[in-house]
Every structure is written in structure tokens, then in C-alpha cells.
Amino acid sequence: MKKLWKKWNQLSLVKQIIIGLIIGIILAVLIPEVAKPVVIFGSLFVGALKAIAPVLVLFLVMSAIAQHKSGHQTNMKSIIGLYLIGTFLAGLIAVIVSFVFPVSLTLAKGAEDLAAPGGVTEVLKSLLLNVVDNPVKAIYNANYIGILAWALVLGMALRNAPETTKTMISNFSDAVSKMVTWVIKFAPLGIMGLVIDSITTNGIESLLGYGKLLAVLVGCMLFVAFVVNPIIVFTAIRQNPYPLVFKCIKESGITAFFTRSSAANIPINMKLCEKLELDRDTYSVSIPLGATINMAGAAVTISVLTLAAVHTLNIHVDIPTAIILSVLSAVCACGASGVAGGSLLLIPLACSLFGIPNDVAMQVVGVGFIIGVLQDSFETSLNSSTDVLFTAAAEFKQWRKEGKKIDLKKAA
Template identity: 85%
Template sequence: MYNMMKKWNQISLVKQIAIGLIIGIILAITIPEVAKPVTILGSLFVGALKAIAPVLVLFLVMSAIAQHKSGQQTNMKSVIILYLLGTFLAGLIAVIVSFMFPVGLTLTKGVEEVTAPGGVTEVLKGLLLNIVDNPVKAIFNANYIGILAWAILLGLTLKNASDTTKTMISNFSDAVSKMVTWVIKLAPLGIMGLVIESITTNGIESLLSYGKLLFVLIGCMLLVALVVNPIIVFIAIRQNPYPLVFRCLKESGITAFFTRSSAANIPVNMKLCEKLGLDKDTYSVSIPLGATINMAGAAVTISVLTLAAVHTLGIQVDIPTAIILSVLSAICACGASGVAGGSLLLIPLACSLFGIPTDVAMQVVGVGFIIGVLQDSFETALNSSTDVLFTATAEYKMQIKEGNKVNINKIA
């Protein structure tokens, strides 16, 4: 038994996850009823990640800022620019593809009790209120905007604290990071449980009638992940971007696909940034911030489903309105994490741009919930893996600018 565990630990985490994935699929297809109790492993894994992520973000950000030395360079400005650019371009790509492959919908009921935000101002108001949220409540509700705000303020006020205090905070940060390592080691079992739950609960039959819509949605997300993002990275660092792109998709995208939670994937992304040798002062802030505002997948979802409603109703759309939709979807996507229901509940807001009634728009949201098992998985995988990709890109760009040699092939 000891030798088996030793050999298992020698296998890379990605291969371990792949093994768990394959076993989960086999069990769910062959003996679904017997395998159902195993789904508790998936719930425990996601629960553990969600539980530790807010505490991790608070201590990492607070420690990084408290120990930051004056004059020390950071590249947060570049990271935020990449986040916003990537989200806008994702929305724009979704609009273009939706016109190339127009999709009609069979509208559905079933979400009448859900309330969507009334406008962009309401979304932005929600974000601002999250900033001034009670710190204990922010941690309890995993409100990362609020957690970041408090961590930054505490870090700034502790800059003049004694070395003993700073050491204590740093020790807490290291301890939480170590706990994250323990949780991530359980990923293969967690992914196995999540796969079994997904297949036994949802099946594949319910998705077949929405094949064309899923093709456009997933196609757009793959286009952003494999074409648009690599182009952005290449322009920034002038090197082949694909080793880094594939590393981020493999080590961040796979777990995000199954957990379907950017918040739960924050510890995974932190660990990947550490493996890539990135500056802890930067990624401890950029990763939780990316889980809030870097929402390329959400921009795709909002644009595609909104234009699907437009095509279903036979509404004519001109180019300026389509461009406005791209901007609106990017703004809404950045606020998606502050709204219950995520990107889907921002669809009525985008539909209002074309005069589509709320009751019809909410039927489109119903379609979104039906295909959510795949839509949300791909969306989260794109969002979360891009957080690491753009954080790494900004740092490598700064290193190259300073005259240092950076070889992505060796790093990734």
C-alpha cells in the first residue's frame, strides 16, 4: 500500500486528474446507481476550495502589501488592461460569430421567480456596495471585491507595523497556502465525484436539442482561448504563446471546468502562478481580482444568447448597435460575479438594448439554465485559465522590457 501511494504521488497532478476523470466517466456510465454516493467527494472538494479561498486571498493580499517596499515595481496596471481588453474582444468575437451563424431558440419557461438587474447602473452599484461590505460578511459570502478592499486597506495600514507583526501575518499566509496544497492534492477524487454527479444528474439527452446554440457558444470560447488570447500574448511578449496557453488551460482550465466556480479555482491558480515563478506580490492581487473582472466567457455567453433572442424574434441589428452590445456585454461581464446567477441573469439587461421584453428575455435565461451544465463549465474554464495567462503575460512583458531574457518554452 505504501509503495502504491508513493508511485501515485510521483505522477503529476494533471495525470492524476485525468485518471480520476476516466474512472468517473466509466463508473457513471456502467453503474450509475452504485456510483451516486461517490458524488459526495465532488461536493467536499468544491466546498473545501470555496471555504479556504476567501481566507487565502485575505492573508496573501494583506501580507503582500504590508511587506511591499517603496519603489518596488508591480505590473498590476498591465494586468488590468489585459483583463479588460480580453473581455471586450471576447464579446466582440461572440457578436461576429453570432452573425455568421445565426441561431434561433425554442423559448422556455421556468425562471419567472428570478429577478434580473434593471440596468448597468444597478450592476455597478452592486459592485460598489460590495467594496464597503462588512469584512466578516464578505468572507462568509465569498465577496471577493469586499475581501480585496479590506485586505488592501489592512495591508496599507500594516506597512508601518513592527517586523514581528509582519512576520506573524506572513506565517499565517504561508500556513493557509500549505492548507491549499493539501486540498489540491484531493483534486483527482473531487473531479471523479463531480463527473459522476454531472453525468448521472443531467445526462446528455437534454442538451441535444440545443446542439447548434452550444456549437456557437463553445466555438466562440474555444476561438477566444486558442486564437484571440494567444494573439494578445504574442503582441505583448513577441514569443510563441502556445506553451503558456496550453499550460494554463491544462492546469487551471481543467479543474475550473468541473468545479464551475472561479472562486473555487483561485487556490489552483495561485499554485500555478507559484509554479510559473511569478511575483507573489502581483498574483496574490491579480488572481482574485481576475475572478471578479476578467470574464471573457461571461461576455461570450451574454452576447451569444442575446443575439440568439434577436434572431429568434427577427429583429434587424445594425453594426453600431452590435458594437454597443460588445461593450455592454464586457461591462456586464465584469459585474457578473456581483449578481446572483452570474452571466445568465445579465442577459435581460443586454436584451433591453434591442427592446426585447423582460418576459421573453427571461425565457432565454431559462434556455441558459438548461445548457448550463456545458455552457457554465466552458465559461469558467476560459475565465479562470485566462487569469493566470494574463498575469504571467504582464510579468514576462515587464521582464523583457527590463532587458531580462524570458523563454516561455522552458518556463511553461
Template identity: 70%
Template sequence: MKNIMLKWNQISLVKRILIGMIVGILLAVTIPDSTKWVSIFGSLFVGALKAIAPILVLFLVMSAISKHKSGKQTNMKTILVLYGLGTLLAGVVGVVASFLFPVNLSLSTGAQDVAPPSGILEVLKTLLFNIVDNPVNALLNANYIGILTWAILLGLVLKKAAETTKTVIANFSDAITNIVKWIIDLAPLGIMGLVYDAISTNGLSALKEYVQLLVLLLGCMFFVALVVNPIISFIFTRQNPYPLVLRTLRESGLTAFFTRSSAANIPVNMTLCKKLGLDEDTYSVSIPLGATINMAGAAVTISVLTLAAANTMGIEVDIWTSIILMVLSAVSAAGASGVAGGSLLLIPLACSLFGIPNDIAMQVIGVGFVISVLQDSCETALNSSSDVLFTATADIAKKRKEGKVI
């Protein structure tokens, strides 16, 4: 048994995850009634990631900032530009694609118990209150805006602390990172459970009525992932972006696809950044921040579903309103929650731009939940993988500027 485990661990994580996927699919298709217990592995895996992620973010960011030497340059300004540019262009892609391939929705009631933001002021108000949230409450509720705020403030204060204090914090950070590695090693089992649960519970029959909408959404996301993001990366790095793009999609996007949570995928992205040899002072801040504000997939979802609702209502959309929607979808996406289905709750905000009634907007959310089996998974994969892509792009661009990369 020990030799079997040793050989199993020698297989790359991606291959092990693929094996888990295949086993989960086979069990769900052949003997679903006898293997319902398999789904518990998925719940445990996602639960473990979500449990460790808030603590990991707090200590990693706090430790990184406290150890930062004054005068040492990081790439945060470049990364923030990349995050904003990527999310805005994703909104542009969603709007343009919706004009080229208009979709009408077959609306049905649903999601009435969900309370979306009533306007941009409510979004800003929620953001501000999340910033000043009690740190313990922020950890308990996975409020990453609050966690980041407290981690940054504590890190800045601790820059003047004794080296022994900084060492203790760094030791805690390393210990939590090791726990994360143990959890990630269990990813094949977790993915097996998640795939089994998705197929045995939902299947693909629920998607038939919305195939056209789903194809449009996924087409936009693939276009952003394989065309727009590589172009952005190339402009900054002046080198072939596809090896990096494909690696981030494979090693980050794959797990994000199944966990459906940018927040839960933070530990995976941290590990990938370390494997890529990126600056820890930078990625320990940029990755948690990206899970909160870098939401290209959410921008696509918000813009496409909003215009689909407008088409269904027979509303004519002019070019200026379209431009406003591009910006609004990007800004709204940056405020979307980093958990499964977070972007759907901001669709009514964009629908209000066209005067679409709230009850219709809520039905659009219901449509979103119907197709979320694939839509939300692909959205999260795009969001999370681009966190690493843009962090790495900024690092390569910096080294190129310094003459370290040709």
C-alpha cells in the same frame, strides 16, 4: 499501502485528475445506481475550495501589500489592460460570430425565481455596496469585491506596522496556502465525483435541442482561448505564446471546467503562478482580482445569447447597436459573479438594449441553464485560465523590457 500512496503522489496532478475523470465516467455509465455515494467527493472538494478561497484571498493580498516596498514596481497596470482587452475582444468575437452563424432559440419557461439586475445603475449600486460590505459578512458570503477592498485597505495600513506583525500575517498566509495544497491534492477524487454527478444526473440528452447554440458558444470560447488570447500574449511578449497558453488551459482550465467557479479556482491559479516563477506581489492581487473582473467567457455568453434572443424576436440589429453590445457585454461580464452560472443573470441587462421584454429574457436564462452543463464549464475554464495567462504575459513583457528575456 504507503508505497502505493507514494507512487500515486509521484504522478503529475494532471494525470491523476484524468484518471479520476475516467473512473467517474465509467462508474456513471456502468453502475450509476450502486455508486451514488461517489458524487459526495465532488461536493466536498468544491465545498472545501469555496470555504478556503475567501480566507486565502484576504491574507494573501493583505500580506503582499503590507510587505510591498515603496518604489518596487508591479505589473498591475499592464494586467488590468490585458484583462480589459481580453474581455472586450471576447465580446467582439461573440457578436461577430452571432452575425455569421445566427441562431434562433426554442424558448421555454424557466428561471422565474431568479432576480437579475434591472439595469446598469443596479449593477453599479450592487458593486458599491459590495465594496463597503462588512468584512465578516464579506467572508461569510464570499463577496470577493468586499474581501479585496478590505484586504487592500488593511495591507496599506499595515505597511507601517512592525515587522513582527507583518511576519505573523505572512505566517497565517503560508499556513492557509499549505491547507490549500492539501485540498488540491484531493482534486482527483473531487473531479471523479463531479464528473460522475454531471453524467449520471444530466447526461447529454438535455443538450440535443440546443446543439447549434452550444456549438456557437463553445466555438467562440475556443477561438478566444486558442486564437485571440495567444495573439494578445504575443503582442506583449514577442514570443511563441502557445506553450504558456496550453499549460494554463491544462493546469488551470481543467480544474475550473469541473468546479465551474472562478472563485473556487483561485487556489489552483495561485499554485500555478508560483510554479511559473511569477512575482508573488503581483499575482497575489491579480489572480483574485481576475476571478472578479476578467470574464471573457461571460462576455461571449452574454453577447451570443442576447443576439440569439434578438434573432428569435425578429429584431434587426444595426452596426452601432452591435458595437454598444460589444462594450456592454464586456462591462456586464466584469460584474458577473465568479460562481457557476453567474453570467446568465446579466443577460436581461443586455437584452434591455434591444427592448426585449423581461419575461423573454428570463426564458433565455432558462435556456442558459439547460446548456450550462458544458457552456458554463467551458466559460469558467476560459475565464480562470486567462487570469494566469495574462499575469504571466505581463511578467514576461516586463522582463523582456528589462532585457532579462530574449
């Protein structure tokens, strides 16, 4: 038993997760009734990640800002620029693909009782109000914009504090980071539980009727992940970007796919940034910020489902309106985390651009919930893995300017 445990610990986390994934699929398919109790491990894993992530962000950012040395570059401008460009291009790609491969829907009921935001102003207002949220409430509700705001303010207020105080905050930050390492050790067991839950609860029968829609949605997201994002990264680092792209998808995208939560994946992403030897002052801010505003997957979802409604109702769309939709989906996607229901509830807002009534738009949201098990998994995987990808790209760009060697093969 000891030898087996030793061999298990010698495997990389990714290999352990793949083993957990395979075992989960086998158990769910062959003995679903016996496997059902294992589902609790998935809930515990996601719950633990969600619980520790807000505390991790608060102390990590507060410690980084409090000890920040004047003149030390953090690359945040470049990262935010990459986030916005990536989200806009994802929306634009989704619009183009939706015109090339138009999809018509069989509209579904079941989402009419949900409240969608009334306009872009409401989405942005919600986002801004989250900045000034009560700090305790922000941590409780995992409002990362609010947590970041309070961590930045507290960090700046502590800049002139005694070194002993800064050391104490740094020790808290290190302790929470250590706890994250312990939680991540249970990832293979957690993923196994999540896989069993997904297969035994949802199956694939309910998705078969929406095969073409799923093909367009997933195809767009894969194109963004493996074509658009690598081009963006190449323009920044001037090297083959694929070792870094595959690293981020392998170590961040896989876990995000099954947890279906950008918030839960924040600790995973921070650990990956540490492994890539990125600047802690930068990634401690950029990763939680990315979980809030870097939403390429959400932009794809909003654009594809909105244009599916347009094609279903035979509404003519000209090129300028299509471009406006790309911008609107990017802006809405950035505010998606501030709206209950995420990207799906922003579809009526985008539909209003084409004069589609709210009751019809909410039926499209109903379709979104039916395919949500796959749509949300791919969306979260793209969103979360891109947070690390663009953070690393911005820093490697700075390394290139400074003449430092960038070994992407080592990163892979």
C-alpha cells in the same frame, strides 16, 4: 500497496486528475448506482476550495501589501488592461460569430420568477457596494472585491507595524497556503466525484435540442482561448504564446471546468502562479481580482444568447448597435459576480438594448439554465485560466523589457 502509492505520488497533478476523470466517466456510465456515493468527494473538494479561498486571499494580499517595498513594480495596470481588452474582444467575437451563424431558439419557461438587474447602473452600483461590504460578511459570502478592498486597507495600515507583527501575518499567510496544498492533493478524487455527479444528474439528453446554440457558444469560447488570447499574449511577450496558453488551460482550465466556480479555482491559480515563479505581490491581487472582473466567457454567453433572442424575434440589428452590445456585454460581464445568477441574469439587460420584453428575455434565461451544465463549465474554464495567462503575460512583458530570459518551454 506502498509501491503503488509511491508511483501515484510521482505522477504530476494533471496526470492524476486525468486518471480521476477517466475513472469517473467509466463508473458513471457502467455502474451509476454504485458510483453515486462517490459524488460526495466532489462536493467536499469544491466546498473545501470555496471555504479556504477567501481566507487565503485576505492573508496573502494583506501580507504582500504590509511588506511591500517602495518602488517595487507589480504590473497591475498592465494586467487590468489585459483583462478589459480580453473581455471586450470576447464579446465582439461572439457578436460576429452570432451574425455569421445565426441561431433561433425554442424559448423555455422556468426562469420568470428570478429577478434580473434593471440596468448597467444597477450592476455597477452592486459592484461598488461590494467594495465597502462588512469584512466578516465579505469573507462569509466570498465577496472578493470586498475582501481585496479590506486586505489592501489593512495591509497599508500595517506598513509601519513592527517586524514581529508583519512576520506573524506572513506566517499565517504561509500556513493557509500550505493548507491549500493539502486540499489540492485531493483534486483527482474531487474531479472524479464531480464527473459522476454531472453525468448521472444531467446526462446529455436535455442538451441535444440546443446543439447549434451550444456549438456557437462553445466555439466562440474555444476561439477566444486558442486564437484571441494567444494573439493578446504574443503582443505582450513577443514569443510563441502557446506553451503558456496550454499550461494555463491544462493546470487551471481543467479544474475550473469541473468545479464551475472561479472562486473555488483561486487557490489552484495561485499555486500555478507560484510554479511559474511570478511575483507574489502581483498575483496575490490579480488572481482574486480576475475572478471578479476578467469575464471573457460571461461576455460570450451574454452576447450569443442575446443575439439568439434577436434572431428568434426577427429583429434587425445594425453594426453600431452590435458594437454597443459588445461593449455592454463586457461591462455587464465585469459586474456578473456581483449579481445573483451570474452571467445568465444579465441577458435581460442586454436584451433591453433591442426592445425585447422582459418576459421573453427571461425565457431566454430559461434556455441558458437548460444548457448551463456545459455553458457554465466552458465559461468558468475560460475565465479562470485567463486570469493566470494574463498575469503571467504582464510579468513576462516586464521581464522582456528588463532583458531577463523568458523560457516558455520550461513553463510548459
